[in-house]
Amino acid sequence: MTEHLVDPQAPRDLKAFIAGLPKAELHVHHVGSASPRIVSELAARHPDSKVPTDPAALVDYFTFTDFAHFIDVYLSVVDLIRTPEDVRLLTYEVARDLARQQVRYAELTITPFSSTRRGIDERAFMDAIEDARKAAEAEFGTVLRWCFDIPGEAGLEAAEETTRLATDDRLRPEGLVSFGLGGPEVGVPRPQFKPYFDRAIAAGLHSVPHAGETTGPETVWDALTHLRAERIGHGTSSAQDPKLLAHLAEHRIPLEVCPTSNIATRAVRTLDEHPIKEFVKAGVVVTINSDDPPMFGTDLENEYTVAARLLDLDERGLADLAKNAVEVSFLDEAGKAGIKGEIDTYTAGWLDR
Numbered sequence: 026m027t028e029h030l031v032d033p034q035a036p037r038d039l040k041a042f043i044a045g046l047p048k049a050e051l052h053v054h055h056v057g058s059a060s061p062r063i064v065s066e067l068a069a070r071h072p073d074s075k076v077p078t079d080p081a082a083l084v085d086y087f088t089f090t091d092f093a094h095f096i097d098v099y100l101s102v103v104d105l106i107r108t109p110e111d112v113r114l115l116t117y118e119v120a121r122d123l124a125r126q127q128v129r130y131a132e133l134t135i136t137p138f139s140s141t142r143r144g145i146d147e148r149a150f151m152d153a154i155e156d157a158r159k160a161a162e163a164e165f166g167t168v169l170r171w172c173f174d175i176p177g178e179a180g181l182e183a184a185e186e187t188t189r190l191a192t193d194d195r196l197r198p199e200g201l202v203s204f205g206l207g208g209p210e211v212g213v214p215r216p217q218f219k220p221y222f223d224r225a226i227a228a229g230l231h232s233v234p235h236a237g238e239t240t241g242p243e244t245v246w247d248a249l250t251h252l253r254a255e256r257i258g259h260g261t262s263s264a265q266d267p268k269l270l271a272h273l274a275e276h277r278i279p280l281e282v283c284p285t286s287n288i289a290t291r292a293v294r295t296l297d298e299h300p301i302k303e304f305v306k307a308g309v310v311v312t313i314n315s316d317d318p319p320m321f322g323t324d325l326e327n328e329y330t331v332a333a334r335l336l337d338l339d340e341r342g343l344a345d346l347a348k349n350a351v352e353v354s355f356l357d358e359a360g361k362a363g364i365k366g367e368i369d370t371y372t373a374g375w376l377d378r
């Protein structure tokens with residue numbers, strides 16, 4: 026776990042502002058959000074797992090040599106989730122961690138294929154996430170929505186299964202709003218997933234694939250052209266293509282930026298080399314997200330702290346960033362207005378102190 030990435034230099038006051046700021050999280054993975062506490066609890070349930078339970082050992086375990094190594098480790102945590110009760114526990118506890126950070130709304134990326142292929146009954150899986158979603162909203166006040174993603178490297182069988190689970194009226198959970206594509210990009214061309222995205226979009230889901238995280242800007246173009254992406258997960262390499270930046274800005278296609286993730290998976294060398302500033306300069310809408318926070322030694326608060334430094338933002342700038350995420354989320358208009366109002370009230374109160 027890359028604890029050194031947590032920025033110790035950030036002004037304490039700004040950190041306190043961020044901690045209390047109502048936020049929306051648009052790019053965070055379900056399994057990738059399992060905190061050391063959740064991992065320990067799941068590992069105790071399934072003692073044959075190779076995932077260490079001791080938080081100190083987890084720090085080493087969650088230090089990645091490259092993106093492929095990250096995916097290997099990620100899949101070992103996926104292997105800890107074996108029953109509908111594990112799914113429910115994970116989902117509910119993730120919501121608790123989000124609520125603690127004043128996250129009012131989150132779109133959680135879930136990979137149902139990984140669970141159904143490991144033998145979890147599909148109906149029980151859907152019931153578990155929905156049960157946790159309703160409990161989290163009632164008990165923590167955090168609204169959860171789902172993005173079902175295709176694990177691209179698992180091929181077209183995974184694409185078919187994910188699409189079926191996302192579009193079958195008898196299975197499709199009420200909280201499902203979008204359809205994604207994750208995992209490695211190298212050797213996994215985006216265009217092959219077009220028929221699956223076409224079906225998901227026809228069923229009313231929004232298109233939010235990962236692209237340009239570990240390959241070049243052509244992958245982002247592919248996601249726009251073939252998968253009709255409405256937002257892009259990461260899109261980091263877009264910075265290499267001025268025409269692409271202009272296109273993203275003109276069509277208001279937001280990038281879901283996850284700065285610490287990009288360093289932890291070694292997609293970007295250092296935070297100072299992260300292209301977020303170029304995105305903003307080009308007029309691209311950016312949102313700040315945490316991706317797989319415990320695995321990357323971060324959380325959403327820390328990502329806002331990093332963004333404040335990289336973009337040189339004060340409280341108003343941070344509030345605008347938080348409002349961007351609400352604005353480009355798939356929440357209904359009344360829900361958006363509610364959270365944006367909360368952000369404005371909180372910020373005005375803070376600046377009036």
Ligand SMILES: Nc1ncnc2c1ncn2[C@@H]1O[C@H](CCC(=O)c2cccc(C(=O)O)c2)[C@@H](O)[C@H]1O
Binds near residue numbers: 208
């Ligand atoms: N930064 C990230 N960038 C991209 N993706 C990320 C990131 N963080 C987390 N993910 C997740 O990793 C999954 C990968 C799963 C995968 O590749 C795979 C391959 C073969 C078999 C199986 C299986 O389950 O049997 C799974 C993705 O679906 C995505 O949800």
Ligand SMILES: [Zn+2]
Binds near residue numbers: 052054207235
């Ligand atoms: Zn991601």
